[in-house]
Amino acid sequence: MVGLAGWPRLRSIGQYTLVCMQCPRAHRGGRGSERSHMTFDALTMHAVRDELEREILGGHVDAVVPIDDRRVGLEVFARGGRRTLVLSLRPTDSRIYLTGERVRRGTERVTPFLLLLRKYVRGGRVAAIAQPRLERVLTLHIASHPDGGLPREVDLIAEAMGRRSNLLLVDEDGTVMDALVRVPPSVSPRRPLLPHLRYTLPPRSLKVDPADPTLDAVLEEAARDAAGPAWRLVVATVDGLSPLAAQEALARTTGTSEIAVSAVDHWDDVVCALGEIVAPLGTGFWEPCIAWRDDTPVAFAPYQLRQFPDLEIRRYATMSEVVETAVQEAVRSAPFDRLRRPLLDAISARIRQAHRKRSSLDHSLHAAEEADTLRQAGESILANVYSLTPGATWLEVEGRRIELSPTRSPVENAQAYFRQYTSARDARRIVPPLQVAVEGELHFLEEMTLHVEMAENEIEIRTLRSELENLGVVHSLRSASHATRRGRTPPAPARKGQPALGAYRRVALPGAEILVGASALGNDTVTFRLGRPDDLWFHARGVPGAHVILRGVGGAANLSHIDRAARLAARFSAARHATQVEVDYTACKHVRKVAGAAAGRVTYRKESSLRVRPAESDAAL
Known part of the structure; x- marks a missing residue:
């Protein structure tokens, strides 16, 4: 047994997030102040970009570290020190920020994209850092000499767009070299992201820029037919704003972040508050802070948060420090991840192999249903052998068309059909037990994946590795003699005849x-x-x-x-x-x-x- 009704329908490109971490989701419901405000919005991205220009512009990329399948760390030496730029493009909450922590490699998997990063980014210089206004796309211009050859400039582009988040390497002529996640035309017909295709930016939002002088009139017009919280109308109308920024502007002008659209009397005051919030786009004077309830972060922003009078507001020196503190997730690998990750990669590869084998067996069993048809085709060819002309490509018997190979004789064509019949007939007997074995292997591998993920100490992980090595799922570690030569104590051999207990x-x-x-x-x-x-x-x-x-x-x-x-x-x-x-x-x-x-x-x-x-x-x- 094992669209908001009645609101203007404006097209938005989604949310670009930067810095690489998955933030915890806050409790949903209740007061507006309890809503999750831990998103990395466009303004936060601008604050981080300004910080990157101060800290790593002109720096040398010493290492490219794959943290996991969707996170990459760039170790950059600049201003006399080494910092790590974390680029995480997870489908949930993607982020980009600087950290003083030195990240560890968390996966042994080597992908074509990683090889290109090592060739064109590692050893390069950060020549420029760009971000389209109010977009969550960050571009690092890297100047390098790959393999000691001629100078080459490439762009490393982080697109943080929710489930469409991606990291791309683009050549100096605008051609996509590769992507962290390849997007074929079948997934995105309008904007595929594949090697050798031309890179284009995500489509621009049709919302109004917060610096537009007509913004107050646009908001007043939109408010006539709208209902519900005013912050929703602001988010739907104004470009580059998260719910937190919209609520902050409303709280500064009306005293509450949850005011209804119909209760807002002066939209020009709201526009003035928005102007204060986005002013650092021109001045660069950001005010990173976190709102805390006891020891729990509730919200963070690159501007002063005044909408939480009951919370403690703490200010920080940099936006990266805010993100790293608020997200509460270290960029270092999880405990024992260096031992755990190779096992998970090996199991994942075996699972993919088992799925391919199961698909092949299903195809063979489906073909077995045609066994009688194949036998009848062979018999029909032999029954009409003297009426077939050399080079015939088909034979029609009782309204059924039988395909023939023109390079074979009638007898050879019949023998070919009989061979297919024999294989299909035997598949009925051979394939079902193989299918059962594959299902059992998949069940075992899925269970071992769970055990590896939940292993709590080094002894458990090494015991799991021993089990997987005995089954050939992972390769054995170096021999005991080699380990001894390198000054390490080899593991003690199991006693002969002693059954393994497992973990x-x-x-x-x-x-x-x-x-x-x-x-x-x-x-x-x-x-x-x-x-x-x-x-x-x-x-x-x-x-x-x-x-x-x-x-x-x-x-x-x-x-x-x-x-x-x-x-x-x-x-x-x-x-x-x-x-x-x-x-x-x-x-x-x-x-x-x-x-x-x-x-x-x-x-x-x-x-x-x-x-x-x-x-x-x-x-x-």
Whole structure:
């Protein structure tokens, strides 16, 4: 069992975000001040661009570091020091900022795009930094001498547009060299992003520039047929504004950020407030700050925030410091990510291979349905062998057209159809077991992905690597003799005949104990070696996850213990991010291994189920 009604419809290009991090989503609902204001808008981008000009313009790019699949770090030496420019183009919240942290490589995957960055960006000089007005597109002009050859200038362009966020390398003639995410015409017919195509900027917004002298008249006209919060009308009408900026302008003029459109009497005052907010576009005098509620950041902006009288407003020296502090996510790799990432990359490659194999098997089984047709075609050719002329390309029998190869004799054509018939006939017998094996492999790989992602220490990761090496999913590390020559102590060899236990965890409870499998072999160990017949076995229903054993309770299970074990099973499952997870549980004696399947594959019966909220941590239990 395993458009706002009645509002002007203005076309917007979406939101460009810069600096590379995913910010936590604030609580949605309630007062306007509790809305999420952690977005990286166009004004924040301008503040960061001005900072980059001061800090890294003219600097030398010493290294290109792939942090993960959607984040790249550029180590730049400038002004006598080294800083890291983080470029993260995640589909959710993309950001660009400078940090003093030295980032670590978080993936072993080498892509064509990364190779081009190493060739044309690494070793280059940041010659210029550009940003279209009120757009969230940042361009770094890089001057370099690739491979020690002639001078070459390229543009590294970060487009932070929500789910269409991308990072591109563009040649000096405007040709796309490659992209972090290639966009074919089938996905974006109007603006494909592929190597050798001409680069064009995203389409401009049709909104009104906040410096336009007619803006107050435009807002008054739009307000006549609009309803709802006034900040929504401002965002829909004025270019380059996030909801936070619109609410700030309204709060400065009306005293509240949630005023209705109909309650705004003087739109010219709102336009004056907007002018104050965007004034640093010309002066460069930004005022980066964060609004805090206790120890939680609520909003950040490159201008003074006056709409939060009940919050603590802290000012910072740079916009990058604001973003890095507010997002509360370090640019360094997660703990043990250097050990974890190669395993995830190897498993991901094997999963893609298994999917291709499954597709091929499905195609073969579909072709098996034509076996009788292929046999009849061969028999029909032999029955009409004397009526066929040399070089014939088809034969019609009882209204059915049979294709022939003109270079073959009639007998050879018939033999070719019989060979196809034999393959298709045998596929009916051979393919189904292979399909079952592939599904089992995919289930195992998905479960191992979960275990690797949730490994909590170096010992667990190394145990997982050992299991994957034994199965050929990842390559073995260097030999013990080579490690010894380099002055490192090789891992101790496993004792001959000693079965591998895999990784598992123990959670102590008053009067009971919970065992949690942390690998495929660890699942087998807790279920079939450590679990007693009457101990309770838990597993999240229908998704990969850990086997969880509640020991010491027997038939008289404590309901509190059952809830805790179920929450752990939900936490260590692929559904761990869900609000509620359905968990099955039964006695260990009702759990059976699947014959011939990989470790961790089981069937079970006589189960009960309950819905629980996944535990956030062991301490939360």
